[in-house]
Amino acid sequence: MSEVVERLERIERLLIALNAKIDNFLGHEELTEKELEELRKMREEVKRGEFVRFEELFEE
Numbered sequence: 001m002s003e004v005v006e007r008l009e010r011i012e013r014l015l016i017a018l019n020a021k022i023d024n025f026l027g028h029e030e031l032t033e034k035e036l037e038e039l040r041k042m043r044e045e046v047k048r049g050e051f052v053r054f055e056e057l058f059e060e
Helices: 002-023 033-047
Strands: none
Touching: none
């Protein structure tokens, strides 16, 4: 149960960060080098299948 809560808290933090970026979005070129690297890493993880589907978060 605590794993589900931890995942939900992480999702909430990510959504808050995403919302802030959307509010301040001026274009892709405005991302910092660190943010671009993080985006590249996430894309690679998805390509390798290293992700949890939204539906899986709430399965018991």
